[in-house]
Amino acid sequence: MDYRFKVATSMLFKRKGSMFAAIIAVAIAVLVIVINYVTFDGVANAIIRDLVDFRFGHVLITDRDGNIERPDREMIGFLENTGMVEGATVRLTDSASINNTSSAVPVRAYGIPVIGVLPDEELDATRIADTIVEGTFLVSRHSIILGSSVAEDLDAGIGDPMRLKVTDRSGNDQTERFTVVGISKTAGGLAFDTSMIIDIETLRDMTGRDESSELLVRLFDQQDSGEIARQFSARYAGERFKVETIEEAGESILAGIRSGIAFINLVGYFGMLSSAFGIITIMMMIVTSKIREIGVMRAIGSNKADVMIIFVIQGTLIGAMGAALGFILGSAYALYAQNVGLSFGESLSLAVRYDPGFVANTALTGLVMGVAASLYPAWRTTKLEPAEATRY
Amino acid sequence: MNPRRRRGIRGNTSIVESVRLTKIYGSGDISTVALNDVSFEIQRGEFVLIVGQSGSGKSTLLHMIGLLDKPTGGRILIDGIDATFLSDSDRSEVRRHKIGFIFQAFNLLADLTVVENVMLPMMMIGNGASSAMRGEAELVLGKVGLAKQVEKQANQLSGGQMQRVAVARALVNRPALVLGDEPTGNLDSKSSQDVINLMKELNRELKQTFVIVTHAREAFGNVDRTIVLKDGKIESIE
Known part of the structure; x- marks a missing residue:
């Protein structure tokens, strides 16, 4: 040694x-x-x-000039045919006033984000169902899921009647009645705690906007994000789509x-x-x-x-x-x-x-x-x- | 540098040659002359004492001979090698191969066992297998009467035993020159005499040169020569 x-x-x-x-x-x-x-x-x-699970998916597609006007089925069908996509769905977001009409003294909330979803596709493309801490997911065109913070503000629970008011594209107020079927809550509040979820067709009818705000894509393998983005951009080369991976979408x-x-x-x-x-x-x-x-x-x-x-x-x-x-x-x-x-x-x-x-x-x-x-x-x-x- | 191959060995038998050796500590008004123009030679195999009163320069001279300190002036040659201007590394090399030290305070490495302390100089040179070094160390420990203490921690021994270990450590590489700085200074009279007898016996038997700084000149009895220092100068060589 x-x-x-x-x-x-x-x-x-x-x-x-x-x-x-x-x-x-x-x-x-x-x-x-x-x-x-x-x-x-x-x-x-x-x-x-x-x-990924609640907000953007693995790939988020938006329109640079506003909302997506392409038919939902066409885009979703194209994506699903790539074989790399577990699920894809569209959402339309707006803002609404809501009134809990079950109380003797109505309770209102204003400027609440309302998200219109395709119920079946949403369940394939996101983990939205995991956020339902009480009640169920959407069961009809006039069912609504409240974020836990919104439900708390409105003192609302499952089965309560709600009146939702939005402004349509002509500037007129449109009101519909809904029944609360679920309360959504997540630890960290990154999902829908401060929002409301309804069927996208109902929201489209109310707003008169036959369009989507975003297209979410969930992949079997996140590594395919770039390839999906490339294929989608190539398919819709002449259009103003903005295709972002989760890293890009969540960059800020x-x-x-x-x-x-x-x-x-x-x-x-x-x-x-x-x-x-x-x-x-x-x-x-x-x-x-x-x-x-x-x-x-x-x-x-x-x-x-x-x-x-x-x-x-x-x-x-x-x-x-x-x-x-x-x-x-x-x-x-x-x-x-x-x-x-x-x-x-x-x-x-x-x-x-x-x-x-x-x-x-x-x-x-x-x-x-x-x-x-x-x-x-x-x-x-x-x-x-x-x-x-x-x-x- | 390999001191064994160093050129310049003169045709005499001097193991130490001091030529007008001077050591001054400090500078200007606060300087102290510890050695002043000291010249002498020590022959191979001699048993030499360096004596003098406290402050006469004995230990300083021993440190110069042992290459632990550098002179301010003059030259020091060890076994024909002019060590005056050697680098620190080369001086270490000369010490490793040619010089053994015995200190007043024993200065064993407390964390090592007795045999490990004695093996240390051999391990520094690195010649031979560990078992061979151990065998050699045990042999030397046997010579100094510590054959049964080899596995003890160094700090478990008595003062006399520790100094015997120090003697064994100084001798184990068969250095040409063994230097002792008050080697009996911390021992009782019986232990002192034992260690002195041991050193003189080894000097006779192994023909190694011993240069010992001491206050207790009488205890050593007859030696080859005694260098008497006074105020940094040689007063006499007897």
Whole structure:
């Protein structure tokens, strides 16, 4: 065994308290970064998941000039024939006033988004049914689903009669009666909590608009987003469709989340930096307590580089053991979060993906930190004069 | 540099040659002359004492001979190698191959066992298998009367035993020159005499040169030569 390794390990393992403190400093630094990443990446993934499931699908198609006037069946049929599409549907959105007529004193709400959907296609293309926490999905042309916030505002429940008023394309008010059949609610409120859902044909009749606001496409495999976008654009080459993948459609939402992730990771890395200072302090204590022995080793033949290597080996061992512990703890947390669908209170459940590569990279950073943190204490040993050090 | 192949070995048997060696600490008004124009030679196989009052420059001179410190002026040659201007790395190389140290405070590595302490100089040179080094270390420990203590931690030994380990460590590579800086200074009189007898016996048996700084000149009895220092200068060589 190389004597430098022998001396390094003997020095280190005889000071178990200092060694464990340094190892735990590295492991905690790794763990903090992994927890940050897993949590916030889980939030981002959960948002993407909910955007796909409820808002945009994997591919969102709109018209650059306003609403889509192509017949629903034609576009949906084309998409379904590609063999890559699990479901496709259209939606028409507008805004409406609503009045709960079951109360002795009518309760009204104004400017509520109302979403017209194709009931059968909607169930194929989205996870809208999963948001119904009470009652059922649409059962007739005059049934309505209220978002939980709207229902709360209107003090409405299943079976209550509602009067919905919209403005048609001629500027006239159009009113229809509906019956509440369902209440929609999602953790995180990214779906329809503040909206109302009715049959698209009813909404078209009321508004006099035989058109759609958007076309949502759900794929068997999200990887096909680009190909579907390409095929659809080619099919309707002369038209003003805007075809966006989920990444593009949710860009503004995701950009904020990703900035947050980057910031929180930065905080984690600053935490790692403070752990590095902890290691430097511990190693400086070891160097100080070993000045005489350093002098002795120099006297019996070690050169400056040999002594430096002894302390770099110690930093490497601390970094390696801390990184290994951090990898184990980080992986355990990530796997736990992935398997239990971690959520905090009423928030959306995180969509955690255990990424061993990320955890390994973070652990590797911890190892590098251990080595880097040993460089200064190791360098300090080169400043010791052997004659002085032996008498320290 | 490989000191064994170093050119410049002169045709005499000097293991140490000090030529007008000077060491000044500090500078200007606050400088202290620790050694002043000190010249002498020590022959191979000699047992030499360096004596003098505190502050006379004994330890400074020993550090110069041991290449632990650099002179301000003059030259120091070890086994024919002019070490005055060697790099730090080359000085370490000379120490590793040619010099063994025994310190007043024993200076064993507390985290290592007795045998590991003795193996350390051999491991630094790196010649031979670990088992061979261990065998050699145990042999030397047997010579100094510590055959049964090899696996103990260094800090579990008595002062006299620790100094015997230090002697074993200094001798294990068969260095041409063994330097002792008050090697009996921390020992009781019986242990002191044991260690002195051991060093003199090894000097006779192994023909290694011993240069010992001491206050206890009488305890060493007859030696080959004694260099007496006073105020950084050689007062006499007896």
